[in-house]
Amino acid sequence: MIGITLLLFLVLEYGYRGVRGARQAMRGGPVAKDSSLHPYAGTDWWGPFTGADGLAARKNRFDPYRAFWTKPVSAKYVHVDSLGRRLTPQPPITGTPRRMLYMMGGSTMWGFSARDSFSIPAYTAGALRERGITDVEVVNLAQQAFNSTQEATTLLVELANGRVPTAVVFLDGYNDIATAWKFGTPGHTYGEESTQQQIDLGTRDFWGELVGLGRHAEVVQRLQSALGLNEREPNVTGGPAQICGPLAGYYRNIAISTEALGERWGFKTVRFMQPTHQTTRKALTPWEKSLQTNRFLVPCTASIDSAMADRNGTGYFPLYGLFDADTATIFVDHAAHVTEAANRRIAERIADIVTPLLKHE
Numbered sequence: 001m002i003g004i005t006l007l008l009f010l011v012l013e014y015g016y017r018g019v020r021g022a023r024q025a026m027r028g029g030p031v032a033k034d035s036s037l038h039p040y041a042g043t044d045w046w047g048p049f050t051g052a053d054g055l056a057a058r059k060n061r062f063d064p065y066r067a068f069w070t071k072p073v074s075a076k077y078v079h080v081d082s083l084g085r086r087l088t089p090q091p092p093i094t095g096t097p098r099r100m101l102y103m104m105g106g107s108t109m110w111g112f113s114a115r116d117s118f119s120i121p122a123y124t125a126g127a128l129r130e131r132g133i134t135d136v137e138v139v140n141l142a143q144q145a146f147n148s149t150q151e152a153t154t155l156l157v158e159l160a161n162g163r164v165p166t167a168v169v170f171l172d173g174y175n176d177i178a179t180a181w182k183f184g185t186p187g188h189t190y191g192e193e194s195t196q197q198q199i200d201l202g203t204r205d206f207w208g209e210l211v212g213l214g215r216h217a218e219v220v221q222r223l224q225s226a227l228g229l230n231e232r233e234p235n236v237t238g239g240p241a242q243i244c245g246p247l248a249g250y251y252r253n254i255a256i257s258t259e260a261l262g263e264r265w266g267f268k269t270v271r272f273m274q275p276t277h278q279t280t281r282k283a284l285t286p287w288e289k290s291l292q293t294n295r296f297l298v299p300c301t302a303s304i305d306s307a308m309a310d311r312n313g314t315g316y317f318p319l320y321g322l323f324d325a326d327t328a329t330i331f332v333d334h335a336a337h338v339t340e341a342a343n344r345r346i347a348e349r350i351a352d353i354v355t356p357l358l359k360h361e
Contacts, residue, residue: 037287039329039339045077049115054078058144065157066150067189070143077115086110086140089117090125095135101128101354102141102158104151105171108274109142111343113332118340120171123347124354131355136166145190147175148254155258159265167357168262169350170271173301174336176251180243181296186250240299248303255308259315268357271311272350273304273318275338277331280320285329292334322349 111119
Protein backbone atom coordinates (compact mmCIF):
# COMPACT_ATOMS: atom_id res chain seq x y z
CA MET A 1 0.00 0.00 0.00
CA ILE A 2 2.84 2.37 0.81
CA GLY A 3 4.47 1.62 -2.53
CA ILE A 4 1.26 2.16 -4.47
CA THR A 5 0.60 5.43 -2.62
CA LEU A 6 4.11 6.64 -3.34
CA LEU A 7 3.76 5.69 -7.00
CA LEU A 8 0.45 7.56 -7.32
CA PHE A 9 2.00 10.59 -5.64
CA LEU A 10 4.92 10.57 -8.09
CA VAL A 11 2.55 10.29 -11.04
CA LEU A 12 0.56 13.27 -9.70
CA GLU A 13 3.72 15.28 -9.02
CA TYR A 14 5.33 14.79 -12.41
CA GLY A 15 2.01 15.16 -14.19
CA TYR A 16 1.55 18.53 -12.50
CA ARG A 17 5.10 19.59 -13.40
CA GLY A 18 4.57 18.56 -17.02
CA VAL A 19 1.30 20.47 -17.37
CA ARG A 20 2.74 23.55 -15.66
CA GLY A 21 5.86 23.46 -17.86
CA ALA A 22 3.77 23.17 -21.01
CA ARG A 23 1.59 26.10 -19.99
CA GLN A 24 4.63 28.26 -19.22
CA ALA A 25 6.21 27.34 -22.55
CA MET A 26 3.07 28.40 -24.41
CA ARG A 27 2.94 31.67 -22.49
CA GLY A 28 6.64 32.35 -23.15
CA GLY A 29 7.35 33.35 -19.55
CA PRO A 30 5.62 34.49 -16.37
CA VAL A 31 2.29 36.25 -16.73
CA ALA A 32 2.29 39.84 -15.50
CA LYS A 33 -0.70 41.56 -13.91
CA ASP A 34 -1.38 43.11 -17.28
CA SER A 35 1.15 41.89 -19.81
CA SER A 36 0.36 44.72 -22.20
CA LEU A 37 1.58 47.23 -19.59
CA HIS A 38 4.79 45.39 -18.70
CA PRO A 39 7.84 47.36 -19.92
CA TYR A 40 9.10 44.31 -21.82
CA ALA A 41 5.75 43.35 -23.34
CA GLY A 42 6.29 42.21 -26.91
CA THR A 43 10.03 41.56 -26.58
CA ASP A 44 11.37 38.21 -27.73
CA TRP A 45 13.93 37.83 -24.94
CA TRP A 46 12.09 38.53 -21.67
CA GLY A 47 10.25 35.21 -21.47
CA PRO A 48 13.34 33.07 -22.19
CA PHE A 49 15.39 35.33 -19.91
CA THR A 50 13.17 34.52 -16.94
CA GLY A 51 13.34 30.83 -17.84
CA ALA A 52 16.05 28.31 -18.66
CA ASP A 53 17.93 30.77 -20.89
CA GLY A 54 18.52 33.10 -17.96
CA LEU A 55 17.35 33.41 -14.38
CA ALA A 56 16.09 29.84 -13.98
CA ALA A 57 19.57 28.54 -14.81
CA ARG A 58 21.04 30.34 -11.81
CA LYS A 59 21.65 28.19 -8.71
CA ASN A 60 23.10 29.02 -5.31
CA ARG A 61 25.58 27.22 -3.13
CA PHE A 62 25.97 27.57 0.61
CA ASP A 63 28.48 30.21 1.68
CA PRO A 64 29.77 30.12 5.28
CA TYR A 65 30.03 33.90 5.57
CA ARG A 66 27.39 35.34 3.25
CA ALA A 67 24.62 32.69 3.45
CA PHE A 68 24.75 31.89 -0.28
CA TRP A 69 26.73 32.53 -3.44
CA THR A 70 26.00 31.83 -7.10
CA LYS A 71 27.31 28.73 -8.85
CA PRO A 72 28.85 29.03 -12.33
CA VAL A 73 26.20 29.50 -15.03
CA SER A 74 26.35 29.45 -18.82
CA ALA A 75 22.96 30.33 -20.27
CA LYS A 76 21.99 32.38 -23.29
CA TYR A 77 21.41 35.61 -21.38
CA VAL A 78 23.14 34.98 -18.04
CA HIS A 79 26.75 33.93 -17.50
CA VAL A 80 28.45 33.49 -14.12
CA ASP A 81 32.15 32.67 -13.89
CA SER A 82 33.92 30.05 -11.77
CA LEU A 83 34.19 32.52 -8.88
CA GLY A 84 30.42 33.09 -8.85
CA ARG A 85 30.58 36.55 -10.43
CA ARG A 86 28.11 37.71 -13.08
CA LEU A 87 29.87 38.25 -16.39
CA THR A 88 30.60 41.89 -17.17
CA PRO A 89 31.25 42.35 -20.90
CA GLN A 90 33.70 45.22 -21.30
CA PRO A 91 36.39 46.57 -23.62
CA PRO A 92 39.87 45.05 -23.36
CA ILE A 93 41.79 46.46 -20.43
CA THR A 94 45.01 48.36 -21.21
CA GLY A 95 47.77 49.39 -18.86
CA THR A 96 49.78 47.64 -16.16
CA PRO A 97 49.00 46.88 -13.44
CA ARG A 98 45.34 46.24 -14.06
CA ARG A 99 43.12 48.03 -11.56
CA MET A 100 39.70 46.86 -10.36
CA LEU A 101 36.41 48.58 -9.61
CA TYR A 102 34.17 46.42 -7.44
CA MET A 103 30.41 46.76 -7.93
CA MET A 104 28.48 45.61 -4.85
CA GLY A 105 24.75 45.32 -4.30
CA GLY A 106 21.72 43.08 -4.53
CA SER A 107 19.76 41.86 -7.51
CA THR A 108 19.44 45.29 -9.15
CA MET A 109 23.21 45.63 -9.38
CA TRP A 110 23.57 41.93 -10.26
CA GLY A 111 21.22 42.40 -13.20
CA PHE A 112 18.00 40.60 -12.25
CA SER A 113 16.08 42.34 -15.05
CA ALA A 114 18.91 42.61 -17.58
CA ARG A 115 20.94 40.52 -19.98
CA ASP A 116 24.71 40.30 -19.44
CA SER A 117 25.63 43.25 -21.64
CA PHE A 118 22.89 45.49 -20.24
CA SER A 119 23.57 45.29 -16.51
CA ILE A 120 24.70 48.31 -14.49
CA PRO A 121 28.30 47.03 -14.21
CA ALA A 122 28.49 46.39 -17.97
CA TYR A 123 27.21 49.87 -18.76
CA THR A 124 29.56 51.36 -16.16
CA ALA A 125 32.53 49.70 -17.85
CA GLY A 126 31.59 51.32 -21.15
CA ALA A 127 30.94 54.68 -19.54
CA LEU A 128 34.35 54.68 -17.86
CA ARG A 129 36.04 53.92 -21.16
CA GLU A 130 34.24 56.89 -22.71
CA ARG A 131 35.67 59.03 -19.89
CA GLY A 132 39.23 57.93 -20.57
CA ILE A 133 39.54 55.18 -17.94
CA THR A 134 41.07 52.28 -19.88
CA ASP A 135 43.01 50.32 -17.24
CA VAL A 136 40.17 49.46 -14.86
CA GLU A 137 38.33 46.15 -14.86
CA VAL A 138 34.76 46.34 -13.59
CA VAL A 139 33.96 43.34 -11.40
CA ASN A 140 30.34 42.50 -10.56
CA LEU A 141 30.32 41.18 -6.98
CA ALA A 142 26.62 41.74 -6.44
CA GLN A 143 24.29 38.85 -5.63
CA GLN A 144 20.55 38.52 -5.72
CA ALA A 145 18.92 39.45 -2.37
CA PHE A 146 22.16 40.74 -0.80
CA ASN A 147 22.01 43.60 1.68
CA SER A 148 24.71 45.91 3.02
CA THR A 149 25.93 43.36 5.58
CA GLN A 150 26.54 40.72 2.92
CA GLU A 151 28.16 43.30 0.67
CA ALA A 152 30.59 44.33 3.42
CA THR A 153 31.38 40.67 4.09
CA THR A 154 32.03 40.11 0.40
CA LEU A 155 34.49 42.99 0.41
CA LEU A 156 36.23 41.52 3.46
CA VAL A 157 36.53 38.12 1.76
CA GLU A 158 38.05 39.70 -1.35
CA LEU A 159 40.61 41.56 0.74
CA ALA A 160 41.43 38.43 2.72
CA ASN A 161 42.23 36.73 -0.58
CA GLY A 162 44.54 39.55 -1.61
CA ARG A 163 42.22 41.01 -4.24
CA VAL A 164 42.40 44.73 -3.46
CA PRO A 165 40.34 47.13 -5.62
CA THR A 166 41.00 50.73 -6.56
CA ALA A 167 37.43 51.71 -5.66
CA VAL A 168 34.20 50.08 -4.52
CA VAL A 169 30.67 51.08 -5.52
CA PHE A 170 27.67 50.03 -3.43
CA LEU A 171 24.12 50.22 -4.78
CA ASP A 172 21.64 49.16 -2.14
CA GLY A 173 18.82 50.15 0.19
CA TYR A 174 15.81 48.08 -0.78
CA ASN A 175 17.00 44.77 0.65
CA ASP A 176 18.16 46.39 3.89
CA ILE A 177 14.72 47.88 4.39
CA ALA A 178 12.79 44.81 3.25
CA THR A 179 14.63 42.44 5.57
CA ALA A 180 14.31 44.83 8.52
CA TRP A 181 10.57 45.00 7.84
CA LYS A 182 10.35 41.24 7.53
CA PHE A 183 12.24 40.38 10.72
CA GLY A 184 11.65 43.49 12.81
CA THR A 185 15.35 44.35 13.23
CA PRO A 186 18.24 45.12 10.86
CA GLY A 187 21.03 42.71 9.97
CA HIS A 188 19.03 39.74 8.68
CA THR A 189 19.28 37.95 5.34
CA TYR A 190 16.71 36.50 3.00
CA GLY A 191 16.34 32.76 3.36
CA GLU A 192 17.62 32.48 6.90
CA GLU A 193 14.36 30.86 8.03
CA SER A 194 14.86 27.93 5.65
CA THR A 195 18.43 27.51 6.90
CA GLN A 196 17.18 27.44 10.48
CA GLN A 197 14.55 24.87 9.52
CA GLN A 198 17.26 22.59 8.18
CA ILE A 199 19.20 22.96 11.43
CA ASP A 200 16.09 22.26 13.50
CA LEU A 201 15.30 19.12 11.54
CA GLY A 202 18.43 17.42 12.80
CA THR A 203 18.95 13.78 11.94
CA ARG A 204 15.77 12.03 10.83
CA ASP A 205 15.03 8.37 10.23
CA PHE A 206 13.78 6.89 6.96
CA TRP A 207 10.13 7.73 7.59
CA GLY A 208 10.98 11.27 8.62
CA GLU A 209 12.92 11.74 5.41
CA LEU A 210 10.08 10.24 3.40
CA VAL A 211 7.54 12.62 4.92
CA GLY A 212 10.00 15.47 4.40
CA LEU A 213 10.00 14.87 0.67
CA GLY A 214 6.81 16.89 0.58
CA ARG A 215 8.82 20.08 0.85
CA HIS A 216 10.32 19.33 -2.59
CA ALA A 217 6.98 18.49 -4.21
CA GLU A 218 5.64 21.30 -6.36
CA VAL A 219 2.11 19.95 -6.19
CA VAL A 220 2.27 20.10 -2.38
CA GLN A 221 3.67 23.63 -2.50
CA ARG A 222 0.92 24.67 -4.92
CA LEU A 223 -1.72 23.21 -2.60
CA GLN A 224 -0.22 24.99 0.41
CA SER A 225 -0.20 28.25 -1.52
CA ALA A 226 -3.85 27.78 -2.57
CA LEU A 227 -4.82 27.19 1.07
CA GLY A 228 -2.82 30.20 2.25
CA LEU A 229 -0.49 28.06 4.36
CA ASN A 230 2.63 29.71 2.93
CA GLU A 231 1.51 33.20 3.80
CA ARG A 232 3.25 34.33 6.96
CA GLU A 233 3.10 37.70 8.58
CA PRO A 234 6.49 39.40 8.92
CA ASN A 235 8.00 39.47 12.40
CA VAL A 236 7.40 43.18 12.78
CA THR A 237 7.03 44.28 16.38
CA GLY A 238 6.48 47.93 15.56
CA GLY A 239 5.87 50.45 12.84
CA PRO A 240 8.33 52.54 10.84
CA ALA A 241 9.10 54.68 13.89
CA GLN A 242 10.42 51.65 15.77
CA ILE A 243 12.30 50.04 12.87
CA CYS A 244 13.64 52.82 10.64
CA GLY A 245 15.82 54.52 13.27
CA PRO A 246 17.78 51.41 14.27
CA LEU A 247 18.06 50.41 10.61
CA ALA A 248 19.52 53.79 9.67
CA GLY A 249 22.08 53.55 12.46
CA TYR A 250 23.00 50.03 11.38
CA TYR A 251 23.39 51.10 7.74
CA ARG A 252 25.61 54.01 8.75
CA ASN A 253 27.81 51.74 10.85
CA ILE A 254 28.24 49.38 7.90
CA ALA A 255 29.22 52.36 5.74
CA ILE A 256 31.77 53.53 8.32
CA SER A 257 33.21 50.01 8.51
CA THR A 258 33.71 49.73 4.75
CA GLU A 259 35.19 53.22 4.65
CA ALA A 260 37.68 52.18 7.32
CA LEU A 261 38.68 49.16 5.25
CA GLY A 262 39.21 51.47 2.30
CA GLU A 263 41.41 53.80 4.32
CA ARG A 264 43.53 50.90 5.55
CA TRP A 265 43.88 49.23 2.15
CA GLY A 266 44.05 52.38 0.03
CA PHE A 267 40.80 52.41 -1.94
CA LYS A 268 37.72 54.63 -2.06
CA THR A 269 34.13 53.60 -1.32
CA VAL A 270 31.00 55.24 -2.73
CA ARG A 271 27.41 54.38 -1.85
CA PHE A 272 24.34 54.95 -4.00
CA MET A 273 20.82 54.62 -2.60
CA GLN A 274 18.82 52.89 -5.29
CA PRO A 275 15.62 54.47 -6.61
CA THR A 276 12.29 52.69 -6.25
CA HIS A 277 8.82 53.33 -7.60
CA GLN A 278 7.86 54.65 -4.15
CA THR A 279 10.74 57.10 -3.72
CA THR A 280 10.98 58.43 -7.26
CA ARG A 281 9.41 61.77 -8.15
CA LYS A 282 8.62 60.75 -11.73
CA ALA A 283 5.05 60.53 -12.94
CA LEU A 284 4.24 56.84 -12.54
CA THR A 285 3.01 54.92 -15.54
CA PRO A 286 -0.02 52.62 -15.25
CA TRP A 287 2.34 49.66 -14.81
CA GLU A 288 4.30 51.37 -12.04
CA LYS A 289 1.08 52.40 -10.29
CA SER A 290 0.03 48.75 -10.19
CA LEU A 291 3.14 47.64 -8.28
CA GLN A 292 2.94 46.56 -4.66
CA THR A 293 3.98 49.10 -2.03
CA ASN A 294 5.69 48.78 1.35
CA ARG A 295 4.81 51.27 4.08
CA PHE A 296 8.33 51.04 5.53
CA LEU A 297 10.18 51.93 2.33
CA VAL A 298 9.71 55.71 2.22
CA PRO A 299 10.19 56.49 5.95
CA CYS A 300 13.15 54.11 6.29
CA THR A 301 14.79 55.57 3.20
CA ALA A 302 14.39 59.02 4.73
CA SER A 303 15.95 57.77 7.97
CA ILE A 304 18.96 56.37 6.11
CA ASP A 305 19.32 59.66 4.20
CA SER A 306 19.34 61.52 7.51
CA ALA A 307 21.91 59.18 9.03
CA MET A 308 24.16 59.60 5.98
CA ALA A 309 23.64 63.37 5.62
CA ASP A 310 27.27 64.19 6.44
CA ARG A 311 28.36 62.05 3.47
CA ASN A 312 25.71 63.24 1.03
CA GLY A 313 27.41 64.39 -2.15
CA THR A 314 30.80 62.92 -1.21
CA GLY A 315 30.50 59.26 -0.25
CA TYR A 316 26.72 58.86 -0.43
CA PHE A 317 24.45 59.65 -3.37
CA PRO A 318 20.67 59.05 -3.41
CA LEU A 319 19.39 58.37 -6.93
CA TYR A 320 15.72 59.20 -6.44
CA GLY A 321 15.75 62.22 -8.74
CA LEU A 322 17.48 60.45 -11.62
CA PHE A 323 14.25 59.68 -13.46
CA ASP A 324 12.14 62.71 -12.53
CA ALA A 325 11.58 63.77 -16.14
CA ASP A 326 10.94 60.29 -17.53
CA THR A 327 7.54 59.38 -18.89
CA ALA A 328 8.39 55.79 -19.86
CA THR A 329 8.20 52.87 -17.46
CA ILE A 330 11.40 52.60 -15.42
CA PHE A 331 10.52 50.11 -12.68
CA VAL A 332 9.99 46.51 -13.70
CA ASP A 333 8.64 45.42 -10.31
CA HIS A 334 8.16 46.54 -6.71
CA ALA A 335 11.64 45.34 -5.64
CA ALA A 336 13.59 48.20 -7.30
CA HIS A 337 14.48 46.29 -10.46
CA VAL A 338 14.60 48.66 -13.41
CA THR A 339 14.70 48.41 -17.19
CA GLU A 340 17.90 48.00 -19.14
CA ALA A 341 17.60 51.59 -20.33
CA ALA A 342 17.39 52.72 -16.71
CA ASN A 343 20.45 50.60 -15.88
CA ARG A 344 22.37 52.69 -18.37
CA ARG A 345 21.24 55.93 -16.74
CA ILE A 346 22.31 54.65 -13.32
CA ALA A 347 25.66 53.53 -14.74
CA GLU A 348 26.28 56.95 -16.29
CA ARG A 349 25.67 58.58 -12.91
CA ILE A 350 27.99 56.12 -11.19
CA ALA A 351 30.68 56.75 -13.81
CA ASP A 352 30.39 60.52 -13.31
CA ILE A 353 31.08 60.07 -9.59
CA VAL A 354 33.83 57.44 -9.67
CA THR A 355 35.83 58.72 -12.67
CA PRO A 356 37.66 61.35 -10.58
CA LEU A 357 38.50 58.63 -8.05
CA LEU A 358 40.05 56.50 -10.79
CA LYS A 359 42.08 59.22 -12.48
CA HIS A 360 45.84 58.82 -12.06
CA GLU A 361 47.51 61.46 -9.98
